[in-house]
Amino acid sequence: MSQPPPPPPYAASSAQQQQGLSTSPSSHHPPHNPHHHPQGLSLPPAPPVNDMMDDMRLFLRTITAFRNYDVQARTSLIVREQNFKRLPARHQQLLAAANVSLNEIFSNYHNGVTCNQQFLTAMCDAGAELFEGYWPDVDPSTIPQDEPSPMDVDKVFSTLRQFMRDWSAEGAQERSVAYGPILHALTTSLFPNRATRNAVRVLVPGAGLCRLSVELALLGFTCQANEFSYHMLIAGHYAQNHLSEQHQHRLYPYVDNTCNMFHRADQFFPVDVPDVCVMDAVDELNANGMHFGDLSMVAGDFTEVYRKPEHRGAWNVVASSFFLDTAHNILEYLEVIMGALAPGGYLVNVGPLLYHFADSLSSALSPETPGSASVDGVQSIELSLDELLGAAKALGYIIHTPPQILETSYTGNNRSMKQMMYRVAFFVLQKPYDETR
Numbered sequence: 560m561s562q563p564p565p566p567p568p569y570a571a572s573s574a575q576q577q578q579g580l581s582t583s584p585s586s587h588h589p590p591h592n593p594h595h596h597p598q599g600l601s602l603p604p605a606p607p608v609n610d611m612m613d614d615m616r617l618f619l620r621t622i623t624a625f626r627n628y629d630v631q632a633r634t635s636l637i638v639r640e641q642n643f644k645r646l647p648a649r650h651q652q653l654l655a656a657a658n659v660s661l662n663e664i665f666s667n668y669h670n671g672v673t674c675n676q677q678f679l680t681a682m683c684d685a686g687a688e689l690f691e692g693y694w695p696d697v698d699p700s701t702i703p704q705d706e707p708s709p710m711d712v713d714k715v716f717s718t719l720r721q722f723m724r725d726w727s728a729e730g731a732q733e734r735s736v737a738y739g740p741i742l743h744a745l746t747t748s749l750f751p752n753r754a755t756r757n758a759v760r761v762l763v764p765g766a767g768l769c770r771l772s773v774e775l776a777l778l779g780f781t782c783q784a785n786e787f788s789y790h791m792l793i794a795g796h797y798a799q800n801h802l803s804e805q806h807q808h809r810l811y812p813y814v815d816n817t818c819n820m821f822h823r824a825d826q827f828f829p830v831d832v833p834d835v836c837v838m839d840a841v842d843e844l845n846a847n848g849m850h851f852g853d854l855s856m857v858a859g860d861f862t863e864v865y866r867k868p869e870h871r872g873a874w875n876v877v878a879s880s881f882f883l884d885t886a887h888n889i890l891e892y893l894e895v896i897m898g899a900l901a902p903g904g905y906l907v908n909v910g911p912l913l914y915h916f917a918d919s920l921s922s923a924l925s926p927e928t929p930g931s932a933s934v935d936g937v938q939s940i941e942l943s944l945d946e947l948l949g950a951a952k953a954l955g956y957i958i959h960t961p962p963q964i965l966e967t968s969y970t971g972n973n974r975s976m977k978q979m980m981y982r983v984a985f986f987v988l989q990k991p992y993d994e995t996r
């Protein structure tokens with residue numbers, strides 16, 4: 560399994576950026592409409608123009624990384640093809656005798672990359688509307704073009720696999736382990752009455768491509784997704800607003816994975832997205848006399864957005880999947896969640912403790928003076944599960960459902976010889992009704 564990379568650097572001002580994307584439960588309208596802000600949600604005062612320009616540059620750099628996917632992918636392809644072509648004639652004959660057709664392999668490889676690029680280009684074209692009216696009024700062609708960083712490029716490749724996880728039939732197994740227990744807890748023990756669920760406000764931090772938040776709104780909850788990565792915001796926006804029919808796109812998320820294959824066909828395994836078209840699902844609900852909840856999206860750093868006074872006590876549930884370990888300081892996440900929850904509210908979590916910033920420890924070790932370390936690097940606080948739950952109790956949380964351990968991959972390729980499994984923890988914490996407890 561490719562482990563989720565740490566989030567990309569994000570300009571500090573972006574934390575204040577709050578783009579309200581509202582829902583429309585009416586027939587065949589995108590459930591998110593970026594031009595229509597949900598009731599009661601307003602954009603905060605715009606940050607200084609220079610900060611917004613930095614944000615805009617980062618956004619444009621992300622778009623460039625998506626649009627240049629094929630250049631990157633074909634660079635590896637060409638090297639691989641040349642390596643085969645440099646084989647001595649006798650080895651080429653061996654492969655031909657084994658019915659290995661290099662022409663076929665590399666033609667399929669090229670086609671897979673082309674298909675992926677068509678999808679990503681459509682996504683970028685749609686992404687232009689995402690922050691329309693928010694950016695400073697400047698001609699984008701006058702803005703200096705930044706080269707995407709290696710991490711920007713990596714995230715493009717992992718975004719394709721995130722589509723597999725969130726929006727394809729292939730990802731159903733992962734979703735059933737990660738999202739299944741959250742949906743089950745919310746709809747059975749916690750809020751079994753569908754008719755009153757639109758009064759239940761659920762926040763999904765680190766929402767990725769937003770399948771969990773969409774599922775929650777389909778079940779009638781009022782749901783808000785939060786993300787701070789432009790890769791995810793652009794891709795999540797496309798998934799919700801522009802995938803207007805089932806199996807609209809065919810992707811090849813493993814086309815660049817040439818190791819650990821049992822069969823060559825595994826490299827070219829196609830994935831059709833979406834397995835469920837949100838607009839069709841909303842139509843179906845309406846036809847059955849049920850209502851889509853409410854769905855909104857907020858762009859920005861979780862701690863900066865949700866520690867604001869307007870979020871104090873505003874949420875009945877925080878539903879986190881593979882999110883808590885993205886913290887520099889997980890205790891701060893617990894505090895912010897405690898503040899944002901209404902009395903009696905729940906933190907419903909599934910995830911590992913693969914602390915995203917743990918690797919930054921190496922940058923703090925001083926190469927000049929072996930044995931010494933600097934504390935000026937990126938902070939990463941790594942607690943075990945029992946330490947985390949102990950700290951949660953000390954903070955005032957009640958352990959409503961003790962941890963259950965579940966096995967799952969994350970954007971895994973289940974056809975590969977290499978399988979990476981997490982043993983993730985599902986647990987539910989509750990904020991007491993009486994905060995003095």
Ligand SMILES: C[S@@+](CC[C@H](N)C(=O)[O-])C[C@H]1O[C@@H](n2cnc3c(N)ncnc32)[C@H](O)[C@@H]1O
Pocket residue numbers: 563566724737764765766767768785786787788791859860861862879880881882885886
């Ligand atoms: C491992 S992914 C999980 C995505 C999704 N919840 C899932 O289960 O597939 C973690 C997500 O959290 C987002 N994220 C990390 N730190 C964040 C922060 N401080 N504020 C908002 N989003 C954050 C990342 O961009 C990434 O999309």
